[in-house]
Amino acid sequence: MVEILKIEGLNKSFGDLTVLDGIDLSVNKGETIVVIGASGSGKSTMLRCVNFMEIPSGGRITLNGSAIGTASNGSVTYSEKELTGLRARVGMVFQHFNLFPHMTVKQNVMEGPKTVLKCSAVECSRRADKYLEKVGLGWKADSFPSQLSGGQQQRVAIARALAMEPEIMLFDEATSALDPELVGEVLLTMKELADEGMTMLIVTHELGFAYTVADRVLFLANGKILEQGDPESVLINPQQDATKNFLRGHGSFRLPEPNLD
Amino acid sequence: MGYEWDFGVVLRDFDLLLWGLVNTLKVTGLSLLFGVPLGLFLALWRLYGGRLIRVPVGVLIEFLRTTPPIAQLFWFFFAMPILLGIEIDPFQASVLTFSLQSSAFFAEVFRGGIVSIDNGQWEAAKAIGMDRNASLRRIILPQAVKRMVPAFLERAIELMKTTTLVGTISYADLLYEANNIAQSTYRSLEVFSLAAGMYFVVIFACSMGVRRLERHLGRTGETTTG
Structure with missing residues (x-):
């Protein structure tokens, strides 16, 4: 197992508003991680901190063994040049x-x-x-x-x-702006990438996709990882009430299996 | 009102008008040549400079935009020799004044163009590892400039018309020559009609050219959806 990305104690606040509150995550090479959660839970911000589209307020990010930024007196400073170099190694889809x-x-x-x-x-x-x-x-x-x-x-x-x-790909709600009939082709492309062993961190509302493709699912609430595990345990047998409520909301209206033959 | 038009006497001096037009184009052309790049730098300084750059540049731009061009022209023509001991002739004073004056307007055109570009374009450039300079050069400015073409044309036409002020410091532009001819021939109506016609032809031709350019640019894709 080669660890590609390590996030330790990641915090992010905008003014008084705390969006990320102590995120720890380790991502191995070839792993596909899907991040779910209500809007405002911090999932997009977490993704955007990984390639420093947002500068973290605290914590440390390590890519392929090298910690990003220079730590001194308990805070980390980043040079623009280092961040530009880092972003070239991390792919992002908006x-x-x-x-x-x-x-x-x-x-x-x-x-x-x-x-x-x-x-x-x-x-x-x-x-x-x-x-x-x-x-x-x-x-x-x-x-x-x-x-x-x-x-x-x-x-x-x-x-x-x-x-x-890139060494890792980030997908920030890559299908949310698409007409429903166009979502499938993008998800299929993403699945192919996952199958080929690309390391991916995906924020999405497509739970079916998460279930099929993810090696691990993270459920974020209030800037914390509330629950994580394989798709079966998080999406089918959730333990936390917040996760259950989230999934209940998503499953309010559901088709039985359509007959497409 | 039986005014008898007589262009004959005026047309004898047509070569003077043509030289005047050449001088007008020289001042306009050089002012554009210096004013547009300077305008770009002013815009970038105003947008992205530190406070120590941003504020004075903003003041300079506003000052140049809000003071009468004729006052600026007199100032450079008369003040430069007195204050700085630099002798400048009417041509140099004209180019200096209108380069600076138009750069302030072009700065605002550039700034408007740059801020009109969707933030997603900056983000996409950033995400593939471009720094700010590369993003500006490769992604933002090419799109902004395309949008700015009509405003540029408007400013350039305005500039050419404003250069008629150079006659006041005895630079022999088209209007200055027209004035001279009018005084020696007493055919003001004819000579100013002719001069106006010459301004019209040049400006109209330029604006047609720019319109064609715009149509050409418009054929490449404009915006992405979403």
């Missing part, structure tokens, strides 16, 4: 895709390798082709983002993150 509208699909995917990693033109192109192929959109390479469906845009955003060949 709820709203955030593709670069002035670039073609292929240019979007090449941008990181080209501008940040300073790869050669040949290498940039090779990576773009490879990862666009992986998300099934090689044929859209020369389109502009505005010409794609939401699901396709999100798959391009995944390819853009993969092109950096």
